[in-house]
Amino acid sequence: MQPLAKLLEAALFAASRPLTLEELASLDPSAGEMALRASLEALGAAYNDEHGVELVEIAGGWQFLTRREYAETIERAQFALRPRRLSPAALETLAIIAYRQPVGRLEVDEIRGVDSGAVIDKLVERGLIEVVTRGEGLGRPLLYGTTPSFLEILGLKGLEDLPRLEELSVALRRPTPVDEPE
Amino acid sequence: MTSPILRDPGNSGFVIELEKFSGPLDLLLHLIREDEVDITDLPIAKVADQFLSVINELGLNQAADYLEMAARLLRIKAQLLLPRRLGDDEWEDPRAELVRRLLEYQQIRELVDWLGHAADVRAERLGRGYEAPPPDAPPAPLQIDLNDLLAAAERVIALMPDPNLHHRVVPRPLDVEGATARINALLAEREQFGWIDVVGRGGTIVDILSAFIALLELAKRGSLTLSQPEPFGPMVITRATPREAP
Numbered sequence: 186m187q188p189l190a191k192l193l194e195a196a197l198f199a200a201s202r203p204l205t206l207e208e209l210a211s212l213d214p215s216a217g218e219m220a221l222r223a224s225l226e227a228l229g230a231a232y233n234d235e236h237g238v239e240l241v242e243i244a245g246g247w248q249f250l251t252r253r254e255y256a257e258t259i260e261r262a263q264f265a266l267r268p269r270r271l272s273p274a275a276l277e278t279l280a281i282i283a284y285r286q287p288v289g290r291l292e293v294d295e296i297r298g299v300d301s302g303a304v305i306d307k308l309v310e311r312g313l314i315e316v317v318t319r320g321e322g323l324g325r326p327l328l329y330g331t332t333p334s335f336l337e338i339l340g341l342k343g344l345e346d347l348p349r350l351e352e353l354s355v356a357l358r359r360p361t362p363v364d365e366p367e
Numbered sequence: 368m369t370s371p372i373l374r375d376p377g378n379s380g381f382v383i384e385l386e387k388f389s390g391p392l393d394l395l396l397h398l399i400r401e402d403e404v405d406i407t408d409l410p411i412a413k414v415a416d417q418f419l420s421v422i423n424e425l426g427l428n429q430a431a432d433y434l435e436m437a438a439r440l441l442r443i444k445a446q447l448l449l450p451r452r453l454g455d456d457e458w459e460d461p462r463a464e465l466v467r468r469l470l471e472y473q474q475i476r477e478l479v480d481w482l483g484h485a486a487d488v489r490a491e492r493l494g495r496g497y498e499a500p501p502p503d504a505p506p507a508p509l510q511i512d513l514n515d516l517l518a519a520a521e522r523v524i525a526l527m528p529d530p531n532l533h534h535r536v537v538p539r540p541l542d543v544e545g546a547t548a549r550i551n552a553l554l555a556e557r558e559q560f561g562w563i564d565v566v567g568r569g570g571t572i573v574d575i576l577s578a579f580i581a582l583l584e585l586a587k588r589g590s591l592t593l594s595q596p597e598p599f600g601p602m603v604i605t606r607a608t609p610r611e612a613p
Binding site: 198200201202241248249250251252253255256257259265267268269270271272273274276277279280281283284296297298299300338339341347348350353365 | 387390391392393432436468471472473475476477478479482483485486487488489490491492493494495535
């Protein structure tokens with residue numbers, strides 16, 4: 186492996202979070218983006234199949250993660266902790282914020298049909314969403330958006346990895362007036 | 368059907384958590400799916416009755432969100448009962464808004480399934496030390512020199528009492544006489560000198576204390592004067608001019 190690929194390997198091993206291309210570039214300012222990408226690709230290939238961990242592109246960066254098939258065994262041995270599952274209420278709120286961001290609490294409440302204040306606070310606390318700006322209008326409400334941690338817990342490279350609304354089986358459309366068949 | 372879990376967080380009334388439903392829209396969707404009716408052509412009378420009976424059954428009739436939905440359903444039901452003229456183009460289906468919200472919510476539920484699945488798949492890939500770091504993560508490990516560590520260990524060892532030792536009788540460590548003699552010798556040589564000349568640079572705390580007491584004593588006796596020309600500056604020791612009579 187090239188020295189640059191080894192350097193990236195070391196940095197990615199040492200970090201316990203995804204490292205972005207900019208962060209990796211700071212390791213060796215003389216290396217250009219092309220060289221970085223080539224080294225990442227070489228590193229990914231080196232870890233392909235032959236290892237228990239693999240290089241995964243996630244949350245706008247790269248991270249070494251264990252292969253899926255070992256999760257259960259590792260967890261049973263209690264060497265590592267699997268993240269707790271999010272509640273349906275938290276996922277609903279996240280879904281709305283992910284697609285409507287920046288979005289205020291009122292809109293989330295309206296779509297969910299229930300008060301979402303507590304859920305939003307908890308998601309902020311967990312670092313999955315954050316206040317990104319303030320809206321116009323009465324009281325200049327706080328508007329929320331998703332954070333890189335949101336992408337990380339879902340294993341997404343970026344927001345563009347989310348399914349497009351047109352791809353869902355329930356396409357949101359204006360309800361057509363009820364036409365009685367003649 | 369699961370029963371609601373009631374818990375009382377203090378005295379602020381009950382917070383209702385449902386294992387199955389995350390809100391009135393969710394419950395409504397559930398009823399619609401169960402009956403396999405067309406969401407865009409809601410049999411509102413039937414759905415409203417079911418909704419009311421379920422929230423009664425689950426004890427949700429105290430929850431404002433569910434009550435508000437119940438009221439909305441009843442109002443739509445009533446509006447649909449009002450007679451309307453045939454061919455009335457102005458007529459707007461009172462269910463339209465509810466149907467729009469239901470469709471929107473259904474879309475969100477579909478996204479929830481997608482997100483939940485994505486999170487489950489992601490959770491099967493462990494990163495290094497996957498436990499989420501606490502918001503107030505501790506600072507990076509400190510760098511420490513081996514010599515610093517040994518010196519610290521020596522200091523600690525020196526402080527440890529000898530278990531066989533009850534009390535150590537030490538000779539009086541202060542040597543005021545010695546310091547006085549040294550100062551007198553300096554006074555004989557020079558008219559003015561500094562603190563450093565008295566104790567030197569490597570003076571121990573005992574040397575410093577001895578010298579300080581000796582200086583104060585000599586100053587009291589009038590053999591010398593102590594002055595400090597500027598704040599925090601070095602102390603200047605000056606030979607006192609001989610007095611007329613002791």
